[in-house]
Amino acid sequence: MTVVFVKDQRWKTGKSEIEHPKSKIKMPLQFNPVKLFSGSGSQELAHLIADAYGRELGEVVISRFSDGEYQPHFNESVRGCDVFLIQSTHQPTDNLMELLMMIDAARRASAHYVNAVIPYFGLARQDRKDKPRVAIGAKLVANLLVAAGINRIMTMDLHAAQIQGFFDVPVDHLDASIIFVPYIKSLGLGHLTIASPDMGGSYRARSFAKFFNAEVVICDKRRKRANEIEAMTLIGDVTDQDIVLIDDICDTAGTLAKAAGLIMERGARSVRAVCTHPVLSGKAYETIENSALTELIVTDTIPLKQSSPKIRVLSTAELFAKAISNVNEHGSISTLFKVD
Structure with a gap:
């Protein structure tokens, strides 16, 4: 990098420049390798x-x-x-x-x-x-x-x-929304409603819904123990709607599968899920394959253990x-x- 001091007290450089408010001297920003x-x-x-x-x-x-x-x-x-x-x-x-x-x-x-x-x-x-x-x-x-x-x-x-x-x-x-939102828009879903698979994820679902001016429904689950759901109820109307479930992690996929089944029983047209991190442990792949989900959309923050026709991976790179x-x-x- 060539830096030349000239009479008007300015630094000429190929890099970006900053100017001190009092001295009026522009100094080059130093970017480390x-x-x-x-x-x-x-x-x-x-x-x-x-x-x-x-x-x-x-x-x-x-x-x-x-x-x-x-x-x-x-x-x-x-x-x-x-x-x-x-x-x-x-x-x-x-x-x-x-x-x-x-x-x-x-x-x-x-x-x-x-x-x-x-x-x-x-x-x-x-x-x-x-x-x-x-x-x-x-x-x-x-x-x-x-x-x-x-x-x-x-x-x-x-x-x-x-x-x-x-x-x-x-x-x-x-925030992975910058990756997911364009893909969801590309699907052209005419009756879109965003869903949270549990009460804890309602804020995440509402934040995602703002990109589409969409309504939000919530699945309220009660766990029997870790990774095992005792009961689930649906709060909101999903009749004739294309539902997109929003979550940050898909682990065993039990919650998503349960929510997808309940949503379809209540009259939804389709149900997809968006999850940033595909942990996919245990029998998750089998659970997803046998679920009512049309598609599970994830990122590549965790490499998939195997491929699945129902799983679409969007890159975060x-x-x-x-x-x-x-x-x-x-x-x-x-x-x-x-x-x-």
């Missing part, structure tokens, strides 16, 4: 993000030893760089520990700024004590990431938005790439969430 790396849990998405960002994914080797331990090693210098480590923590026992060790390795290698890009933030459902003598897993993970030396977190559709407050570093909380660019260039993140 960016390097992107991926843990073993998000390889496919990380490559797509790197492609969208316009550069190669950096090489980090995760050595695994016979006793189960592993050690990350960056095969290139990260000194003075803004490092972005891409890793979902959908299997936290391995993927979270791997991410923590990559953060530590980057710090010890003199990276200027270490950013954790966590498309799916595992343990987010453990955001409070819902019964005596249990851990608050989400807070523990936040503490571990900060203790490891992270400077910034980037994630998408946290199960509870207030988890951002668990961190003592900035959190960029990306471009959104993450733009967010990474804006972070590095000191731009706005909120401007990325404007939906046409």
Whole structure:
């Protein structure tokens, strides 16, 4: 970068410029070199993000030893760089520990700024004590990431938005609506109603419904135990409507299948589901296949274990790439969430 001092006290540079309000001197904004790396849990998405960002994914080797331990090693210098480590923590026992060790390795290698890009933030459902003598897993993970030396977190559709407050570093909380809304509009559903599969997701459903000026209905469920529903009732009229269920996580798919069946029984024309994070554990694929759902629309924050004719995957890569660019260039993140 060439910088020339001239008589009118201005800095000429190929970079963006800022001007001090008193001195009237324009100083160049300094953008540190960016390097992107991926843990073993998000390889496919990380490559797509790197492609969208316009550069190669950096090489980090995760050595695994016979006793189960592993050690990350960056095969290139990260000194003075803004490092972005891409890793979902959908299997936290391995993927979270791997991410923590990559953060530590980057710090010890003199990276200027270490950013954790966590498309799916595992343990987010453990955001409070819902019964005596249990851990608050989400807070523990936040503490571990900060203790490891992270400077910034980037994630998408946290199960509870207030988890951002668990961190003592900035959190960029990306909204997947910018990805889902255009797709739903492309379907041309003439009688659209948005639905929440439970009371807790009603705010999320209402926020999504605003993009379409659509009505909202709610399924009120009562759990017998974790991942098992005892009863469900529907609040609202779905007769002759095309229903889109909105949720952040699809785990066993039991709630979605139950809600879809109830909605169709009440006279709906069709029912689809939009879920950001396809955890899809247990018999989820079988449950979806046998359900009344026309389609389950998810993102690639978690790689699918198998394909399914009922599951459509929309990529988050471009959104993450733009967010990474804006972070590095000191731009706005909120401007990325404007939906046409």
